[in-house]
Amino acid sequence: MTTKPAVVTRFAPSPTGHLHVGGARSALFCWAYARKHGGHFTLRIEDTDQARSSDESARGIMEDLAWLGIDWDEGPEFVHEGKKIGGDPQGVGPFFQARRVALYNKYLMQLIEQGRAYPAFESSEELEAKRKAAVAAKQTYRYDRASYHAYPTPEARLARMKEADAKGETYPIRFYAPAEEVVVQDEVLGDVKYAAGEMDDFVIRKADGFPTYHFAVVVDDETMGVTHVMRAQEHLNNTPRHVALQKALGFRTPVYAHMPLICNMDASKMSKRDKAKVARKTLKEAMAKDKALSAAGVGAAIGVATKELEDFIAAENDSLVTAQKLGAYFKIALPEIEVCDFRENGYLPGAINNFLALLGWNPGMKLADGKDLEKFDTKFLAEHFAIDRIGKTSAKFDRVKLLSFNGDAINGMSDEEFARVWREFCSHAEPRLVERVPEGQRWLWLAKAIKPRAKTLRDGIKPAGLFMMGDDAVEFDAGAVEKNLKAEGGKGMEMLREVLVRLQGLAEWTPGAIHGALELMAKERGLVNDKGAVNVGPVAAPVRVAVSGSGVTPPLGETLAALGREGVMKRVERCLAVNG
RNA sequence: GGCCCCAUCGUCUAGCCUGGUCCAGGACACCAGGUUCUCAUCCUGGGAACAUGGGUUCGAAUCCCAUUGGGGUCACCA
Numbered sequence: 077m078t079t080k081p082a083v084v085t086r087f088a089p090s091p092t093g094h095l096h097v098g099g100a101r102s103a104l105f106c107w108a109y110a111r112k113h114g115g116h117f118t119l120r121i122e123d124t125d126q127a128r129s130s131d132e133s134a135r136g137i138m139e140d141l142a143w144l145g146i147d148w149d150e151g152p153e154f155v156h157e158g159k160k161i162g163g164d165p166q167g168v169g170p171f172f173q174a175r176r177v178a179l180y181n182k183y184l185m186q187l188i189e190q191g192r193a194y195p196a197f198e199s200s201e202e203l204e205a206k207r208k209a210a211v212a213a214k215q216t217y218r219y220d221r222a223s224y225h226a227y228p229t230p231e232a233r234l235a236r237m238k239e240a241d242a243k244g245e246t247y248p249i250r251f252y253a254p255a256e257e258v259v260v261q262d263e264v265l266g267d268v269k270y271a272a273g274e275m276d277d278f279v280i281r282k283a284d285g286f287p288t289y290h291f292a293v294v295v296d297d298e299t300m301g302v303t304h305v306m307r308a309q310e311h312l313n314n315t316p317r318h319v320a321l322q323k324a325l326g327f328r329t330p331v332y333a334h335m336p337l338i339c340n341m342d343a344s345k346m347s348k349r350d351k352a353k354v355a356r357k358t359l360k361e362a363m364a365k366d367k368a369l370s371a372a373g374v375g376a377a378i379g380v381a382t383k384e385l386e387d388f389i390a391a392e393n394d395s396l397v398t399a400q401k402l403g404a405y406f407k408i409a410l411p412e413i414e415v416c417d418f419r420e421n422g423y424l425p426g427a428i429n430n431f432l433a434l435l436g437w438n439p440g441m442k443l444a445d446g447k448d449l450e451k452f453d454t455k456f457l458a459e460h461f462a463i464d465r466i467g468k469t470s471a472k473f474d475r476v477k478l479l480s481f482n483g484d485a486i487n488g489m490s491d492e493e494f495a496r497v498w499r500e501f502c503s504h505a506e507p508r509l510v511e512r513v514p515e516g517q518r519w520l521w522l523a524k525a526i527k528p529r530a531k532t533l534r535d536g537i538k539p540a541g542l543f544m545m546g547d548d549a550v551e552f553d554a555g556a557v558e559k560n561l562k563a564e565g566g567k568g569m570e571m572l573r574e575v576l577v578r579l580q581g582l583a584e585w586t587p588g589a590i591h592g593a594l595e596l597m598a599k600e601r602g603l604v605n606d607k608g609a610v611n612v613g614p615v616a617a618p619v620r621v622a623v624s625g626s627g628v629t630p631p632l633g634e635t636l637a638a639l640g641r642e643g644v645m646k647r648v649e650r651c652l653a654v655n656g
Numbered sequence: 657g658g659c660c661c662c663a664u665c666g667u668c669u670a671g672c673c674u675g676g677u678c679c680a681g682g683a684c685a686c687c688a689g690g691u692u693c694u695c696a697u698c699c700u701g702g703g704a705a706c707a708u709g710g711g712u713u714c715g716a717a718u719c720c721c722a723u724u725g726g727g728g729u730c731a732c733c734a
Contacts (some may be wrong), residue, residue: 090734125733192679200732207731215657216730248732265661274659282732289734313660313729341667343726431668434683438669448670448682467669470727474667477684489695528697541697560694594693616693628695 080166083115084301087141087148090122092131093348093396094414095140097473098308098338101432104457105335106306107146108433111458118300119151119162121172124286129174140415145427147455148298148407159449168300173292180287183325184249184280185550188237191230192324193280195237195247196223208332218276228630231618243521246283251291251321253277258316263333264465265309270316271585290317293643298327306463309334309470321602337438337648340411346473351410352394355402361391362406378405412475422501422533423478427485429454431478431573435471437461451484483531495523501533508544509537518638521587525634542624543639547646556627560617568618574618576648585641587633594619622651 085106089099105354110117121142123129134152141148142156151163151171162171170176187193196219203219210217227233240247248322253275260268280291287295297305322329329386338346363369375385378401388398403410412418418428434450439460441449486494499519502509513519522540545551561568578593591612600613605611619636620629623644627636636644 078720087733092734122734128733196732203732211657214657246732250732268660270659276730279732284732286732288732293734308728310728314734333724336662337728339727344734434668436668440670442670442682446681450669450683464673469662469669471669472667473686477668480684483697529695591693598693612693614693620694626694630695632693 078588080301081115083110083113083303084118084150085110085115085304085306086118086120086297086300086302088120088122088296089137089231090125090128090138090289091130091581092125092128093133094416095137095218096346096348096414097418097428098346099137099430100140100144100428101338102144102307102335102434103141103146104144104432104454105437105461107148108454108457109304109463111127111234112461115303116149116166117147118302119148119171120296120300121152122283122289123172123174124289124292125286126174126286134172134408136416140419142225143419144415144429151188159260166301173296174286176292176296176362177286178297179299180281180292184287187251187280187324188233188249190324191228192252193249194224194227194233194252195240196250196277196279197226197236197240197247198223199243208481209408219250219384221277222414224250224277248279248283249281250277251280251317251324254320254323260312260315260319260332261329262312262315263331264468264469264507265312265334268312268315275316275320280321290321291327294318294321294325294327297330298322298325302330304331304333304463306333306335306570309337333466335466338435338473339470341472341474343470344436346413348396348413349394350413351396351403352388352399354408354410355399355406356389356391358406359402374402376407378402418478420505422505422535423482424485424497424531424533426453427478427482429457430485431481432458434467435473436467437465438467440465445491451481479531485584486526486530486533489527491520491524491527494527495520498526498530498533498536501536505534506537512543513638521634522638525630525638529630539628539630542626542629542635545625546649547643550623550647550650551653552621552625552627552655553627556621558623561651561655567614569652571615572618572622572648572652575615576645576652579636579641579644579648582641584645585637587631587637590636591631591633619648622648 086100087103087106089095093096095103107117109115118137123134138152138154138161139156142154142161147159147161149162150164150166150168151162155161159526164171184193185187206220207217226324227236237247255272257272258270258275262268278290279285279288289362295303315332315334319329321327340346340350359374371389372382372383375382378398380388380401384393384395385398387393390393399410412421415428419425430450430452433452439449439452439456441460441581443449489497499510499515513522522543526536526540529539542550561572574597575594578597579590582589582593594609595612598615601615603611603614616632617627619632620627623629623636623639639647
């Protein structure tokens, strides 16, 4: 026997794709609110759209949530890194709506018997035509309740439904909207009033027998004991329907808090479709520029049917697959929209959570130096999250700031921690690097050198590029060779020969020893900068070119140490031979 | 178009509820210096905003109204 939690929040995604950053923020806030009040956070999968839902998506969403560190107390059971998440402590499951149809039908019958819901027998085409006519006449379309009046009593409706069921005829069921003002009491926005007659008789059960979102949400929030609904403002206009339904069913109304939207930099709502938009734009521009390019041609090249691609171009579909193929074909980066996009690109969950939490919320606290507190983790959020600090203004998703947060998060890690996380990342993203540099001390040296050069884990791969070259395959950049080796009568080459000797004689092969050797050489040669301090630059530059082929590398101490004595010797000798 | 929401630096925002301490603070970005073996990191400094118009008030970024602007939503999707 478990006691009912005083606070139950929920995140209820539909499994039709990956977890979107906006969804992640909703989940994060709901999670934080539940944690703060010692309540439960519930995950419910809204899979009533049979055509678009998939188990794979549901798993992907759970994986992304778990990766972010957002765990749910109630919901589908899921194992992440050996830890079990979810379960049904209150016995209110299942948590997939498709498995709760009997429950919805029970409440649906109640509404029909009360005369608050009724079957409708118009075809979709019929309604579509009426809708179009209304739009053409610049009028707001509302369902005319023809079916309601055709069968004026609950008994007549029930009889008609029985008749239809016997014949295999399908039909949706509509809710008889109340003729009174509905007030949504929102914790963020205040009272939002919807005048009597604004609501139309919306469908609550589709012809396929599944409930619509509105109906399922209301039944589930009630039966799962949800006390606080926090979701994005795009849902605000749905809320009066939910309130009306709650009233008709005799349910309590949870506390609502609608959060500001997360937008693109152009202020439009950030959505998965933005990937398709970017791909479409690129394709259209390419086709305008190159008349030889055709839908058929490109389609064949990327493996998409001509018709499919033509529809895509005409914006009649927003296929993610097509968008991704086009992105690869034109070598353009599609915008990062979903949590997995950021994950694949080497963002840290902590940075994402922190950044997302600051979109529409802030702790309103100052640091000791008087600056605003804005760096915090989910533990902090769980202790300090409060609805009254949720803002009303929609926020633009500034990837540059997120990148900065991520870089700071990386810099804030210990060298050991970064080495571990980065190695794990590279083992998927760039296995060659992991193969070339053994785990242990050498990898740690490399990681230490890379850490301040990586805004993302993926970012770190580029400055480590020299490690991926074979010791006998360094490609020398002509400009770098000229400037650092051949200029001034081959001064650099001469220096490199001496460096080789000094490094060969080094007793211990560590960053400190290597740097010390280079510094000593500079000192002995009297190399000083304009302030009179030893200037290692002229010694370092030729070595840099020898081991990387370019004039830019991470600091040489760590770089050479991580490369290994043998590799460094080979590279320097080869450089002397090739460029000598 | 109907309905709904919103309005502080380029962006995220503090301040607004409980008017004066705000010629508006922080962060990202940008610019200029500095540290540094290259590239980064790091440090210091700088420019940059209360949408407009009316009220209320001794006093308005803060309260009220209008205008303008932006966004959301109008499915048998969620």
